[in-house]
Amino acid sequence: MNPLVRMQTQLPQDGSRVRSPYRGLANRGGRASVLASRCLLAAAALVAAFGAAAQADDKIVIAHRGASGYLPEHTLEAYAFAYALGADYIEPDLVRTKDGAFISMHDIHLESTTNVEEVFPDRHREDGKWYAADFTLAEIKTLRAEERLPKRFPQGASSFQVPTLQEVIELVQGLNATTGRHVGIYPELKSPAFHEKEGLAMEADALAILKQYGYEGPDALCYVQCFEHPTLKKIREELHSELPLIALVADHKLMAHVITDEGLDELAKYANGIGPDKELLTKDPTLVARAHAHGLKVHPYTVRRDQKPSRYDTTADEYHYILVEQDADGLFSDFPDDAVKALGR
Amino acid sequence: MNPLVRMQTQLPQDGSRVRSPYRGLANRGGRASVLASRCLLAAAALVAAFGAAAQADDKIVIAHRGASGYLPEHTLEAYAFAYALGADYIEPDLVRTKDGAFISMHDIHLESTTNVEEVFPDRHREDGKWYAADFTLAEIKTLRAEERLPKRFPQGASSFQVPTLQEVIELVQGLNATTGRHVGIYPELKSPAFHEKEGLAMEADALAILKQYGYEGPDALCYVQCFEHPTLKKIREELHSELPLIALVADHKLMAHVITDEGLDELAKYANGIGPDKELLTKDPTLVARAHAHGLKVHPYTVRRDQKPSRYDTTADEYHYILVEQDADGLFSDFPDDAVKALGR
Numbered sequence: 001m002n003p004l005v006r007m008q009t010q011l012p013q014d015g016s017r018v019r020s021p022y023r024g025l026a027n028r029g030g031r032a033s034v035l036a037s038r039c040l041l042a043a044a045a046l047v048a049a050f051g052a053a054a055q056a057d058d059k060i061v062i063a064h065r066g067a068s069g070y071l072p073e074h075t076l077e078a079y080a081f082a083y084a085l086g087a088d089y090i091e092p093d094l095v096r097t098k099d100g101a102f103i104s105m106h107d108i109h110l111e112s113t114t115n116v117e118e119v120f121p122d123r124h125r126e127d128g129k130w131y132a133a134d135f136t137l138a139e140i141k142t143l144r145a146e147e148r149l150p151k152r153f154p155q156g157a158s159s160f161q162v163p164t165l166q167e168v169i170e171l172v173q174g175l176n177a178t179t180g181r182h183v184g185i186y187p188e189l190k191s192p193a194f195h196e197k198e199g200l201a202m203e204a205d206a207l208a209i210l211k212q213y214g215y216e217g218p219d220a221l222c223y224v225q226c227f228e229h230p231t232l233k234k235i236r237e238e239l240h241s242e243l244p245l246i247a248l249v250a251d252h253k254l255m256a257h258v259i260t261d262e263g264l265d266e267l268a269k270y271a272n273g274i275g276p277d278k279e280l281l282t283k284d285p286t287l288v289a290r291a292h293a294h295g296l297k298v299h300p301y302t303v304r305r306d307q308k309p310s311r312y313d314t315t316a317d318e319y320h321y322i323l324v325e326q327d328a329d330g331l332f333s334d335f336p337d338d339a340v341k342a343l344g345r
Numbered sequence: 346m347n348p349l350v351r352m353q354t355q356l357p358q359d360g361s362r363v364r365s366p367y368r369g370l371a372n373r374g375g376r377a378s379v380l381a382s383r384c385l386l387a388a389a390a391l392v393a394a395f396g397a398a399a400q401a402d403d404k405i406v407i408a409h410r411g412a413s414g415y416l417p418e419h420t421l422e423a424y425a426f427a428y429a430l431g432a433d434y435i436e437p438d439l440v441r442t443k444d445g446a447f448i449s450m451h452d453i454h455l456e457s458t459t460n461v462e463e464v465f466p467d468r469h470r471e472d473g474k475w476y477a478a479d480f481t482l483a484e485i486k487t488l489r490a491e492e493r494l495p496k497r498f499p500q501g502a503s504s505f506q507v508p509t510l511q512e513v514i515e516l517v518q519g520l521n522a523t524t525g526r527h528v529g530i531y532p533e534l535k536s537p538a539f540h541e542k543e544g545l546a547m548e549a550d551a552l553a554i555l556k557q558y559g560y561e562g563p564d565a566l567c568y569v570q571c572f573e574h575p576t577l578k579k580i581r582e583e584l585h586s587e588l589p590l591i592a593l594v595a596d597h598k599l600m601a602h603v604i605t606d607e608g609l610d611e612l613a614k615y616a617n618g619i620g621p622d623k624e625l626l627t628k629d630p631t632l633v634a635r636a637h638a639h640g641l642k643v644h645p646y647t648v649r650r651d652q653k654p655s656r657y658d659t660t661a662d663e664y665h666y667i668l669v670e671q672d673a674d675g676l677f678s679d680f681p682d683d684a685v686k687a688l689g690r
Binding site: 067069070071076077078080081083084085152153154157158159160161163164167168170171173174175177178179337 | 422425429430504505508518520524
C-alpha cells in the first residue's frame with residue numbers, strides 16, 4: 001500500500017490516533033488476540049494516566065448521514081460540515097443504481113430526498129416509489145438532493161447532488177490530506193437482499209471499491225454496517241474481508257434474539273460490534289456490558305437534538321447516559337458537534 | 346421585511362451578535378452617527394468589562410473563497426466547511442455568465458479552477474482563456490470545479506460544482522436557520538469594468554439579488570467589496586444602496602494614492618472600510634490607525650497557513666500582528682479556524 005493511501009485509511013503507526021476499531025476486541029484469536037490484549041493494557045495505562053479524558057478520546061463520533069441536522073442528509077456539503085465539526089467517522093448509506101454505481105442515500109427509493117417526482121414523473125413502480133435501481137447514475141446526477149424533514153434545512157433551498165461512494169471517500173481522504181486528521185468512513189449496505197434480487201449484489205463490489213481506496217484489514221478507518229447480518233457473515237467468511245463489521249440491531253421483536261447472550265456469542269464470530277437502536281439500551285441496561293463481555297463494540301443510533309426523548313432533561317443528559325453511564329464506544333448523531341462536546345473535546 | 350428574512354440578514358435586535366459592520370463608523374452623519382456613538386460607548390463599556398475577549402468578539406473572520414485551504418475554493422462544500430469552522434462571513438467572488446447569472450468564482454476566466462479545457466476545448470478567446478462571459482450558466486454547471494493549487498486538496502478528486510450567488514446565499518441562510526448563528530456574506534464584484542464592456546454590468550443586478558434575499562441597509566450582514574472603487578461610489582451615490590462597502594487596495598503603486606490621508610478622506614465619503622493587501626500594513630504601520638481615524642474599517646487580505654511570510658515565526662504571530670498589534674477589524678483567511686483560534690474563541 002503506498003504511504004499516502006496508508007495515511008488516509010489506516011491507523012497512524014505513531015499512535016497519534018487512539019481510536020482503533022479493534023480496541024478491546026478479543027474475539028479474533030491468535031496473534032490478533034495477543035495484540036488486542038497488549039492494546040488493552042496500553043489503553044488501561046492511558047486511562048489510568050489521563051482519566052476520563054483519555055477514555056472519551058477513545059470513543060467515536062459518527063456523523064449520521066453527514067451532519068444531517070444542519071444540511072440535507074447524504075450530500076457532500078453535509079459530510080464536509082460534519083468533518084469540520086470534529087466527527088471521527090462520516091456515514092454514507094449505500095444504494096445501487098441500475099448501472100451498478102454505489103450512491104449515498106438512505107432509502108432504496110429516491111423520492112424522500114430528491115426531486116425525482118418532478119424530473120421523472122412516470123418512472124415509479126407499481127407501489128408508487130421511484131427506485132434507485134431503476135435509474136442510471138447519469139440520471140440520478142440530474143436530480144436535486146433535498147432536505148427530508150420539514151423543520152430542518154429549508155427544503156429545496158440552494159443546490160445539492162446525490163454523491164457516489166467514490167466521491168464521498170475522495171472528499172474525506174482529501175480533507176484528511178489538507179487537515180492532517182484521520183477521519184474514517186462508516187458505510188452502511190442498505191437492503192442487500194433487495195439488491196441481490198435486482199441483480200445488483202452489493203458485498204463483493206463494495207469491498208472492491210473500499211480496497212481500491214486503501215480500506216482493508218482490521219485497522220482500516222472504515223466500519224461496514226448492515227441490518228442484514230448474513231451480509232456481514234458473508235463479508236467475513238466467504239469474502240474473507242478483515243474490515244471492522246458492525247451488526248445493526250433494530251428495536252423490533254424480530255431482532256430480539258440477536259442481543260441475547262446466545263445471539264451475541266454467534267455475532268462475535270464474524271462481527272466486531274453492534275449498532276443498536278438507542279431505545280434498546282434503555283429497555284435493557286445490561287446490553288452494553290454484555291456486548292463488551294462478548295468482545296463487541298457498541299455504537300447506538302441515533303441522537304438528535306431536535307428529537308430528544310422526554311426522559312432526558314437535556315440533550316447533554318442523553319449523551320451522558322449513552323457514553324458515560326452505559327459506556328457505549330461511540331454513537332451516531334445528526335449533530336456531531338453535540339457529541340464532540342459531550343466527549344469534552 | 347418578513348421576520349425570517351430579517352433573522353437571516355440583519356443584526357439581531359437583542360444584541361446577541363455584536364459585530365455590526367457599522368461599529369465605530371462615524372462617517373454617515375445624522376442619526377446614524379448618534380447611534381454609532383452610542384454603540385461605541387456601549388462597546389467601550391463591554392471592552393472595559395470583559396477585556397480582550399470582548400474586543401476579539403468584535404472582529405470578524407472572513408472565510409476567503411470559503412475554507413479554501415481545505416477544499417476547492419468557491420464551492421458549496423468549502424463554504425459549508427468554513428461555516429462549521431466558525432467564520433463570521435463567507436466570501437463569494439462574483440463573475441457573470443453569458444446569460445447574466447452571477448457565479449461564484451475568483452477569475453473572470455474558467456480554466457484555473459474548472460475542467461473547461463477538457464469539456465469545451467475550442468471555446469477560448471484569442472488570448473487562450475475561457476471566459477465565463479462566453480458560457481451560459483447551464484454550460485458552466487456541466488463543469489467540475491477543481492482545486493487551484495498543487496499542494497492543497499487533491500486536484501480533480503471528488504466532485505464539485507460552480508455555485509451561483511443565489512445558491513451560496515441559500516446555503517448560508519439555511520445554515521443560519523439550522524444553527525441559530527448569524528453568519529453573513531462578503532461578496533466581491535470582480536472586474537466590473539470588464540463586465541460592463543461585455544454588456545453585463547454588475548452593480549444594479551447584484552444589488553437586486555442581495556435585496557431579494559434581505560440584504561439591504563447599513564446593518565445587513567453583507568459587505569460588498571471591490572477593487573474598482575468607482576463601482577462602490579456608483580453603488581452608494583447612484584444606486585443609493587446603504588450596504589456596507591469595502592474598498593479593496595492592492596499593494597501596487599497605482600493604488601498608493603488611495604491610502605494617503607487625502608485618499609482615505611475621499612473613500613470615507615462612500616465606503617465603510619478598506620480591504621488592503623496585508624503587505625501594506627507592514628510597509629506602513631500607521632495605515633490601520635489612519636483608516637480608523639477616517640472612520641473606516643480595515644479587513645486585510647489574505648492570511649494562509651501554508652504561505653506564511655518569513656518575517657513571522659508562526660502563523661499565530663501573523664494573526665497577532667494584524668489583529669492585536671495593528672488592531673485590524675477582521676481579516677480574510679484561507680484557514681478560518683486559525684483566525685477563530687487567534688481571536689481566542
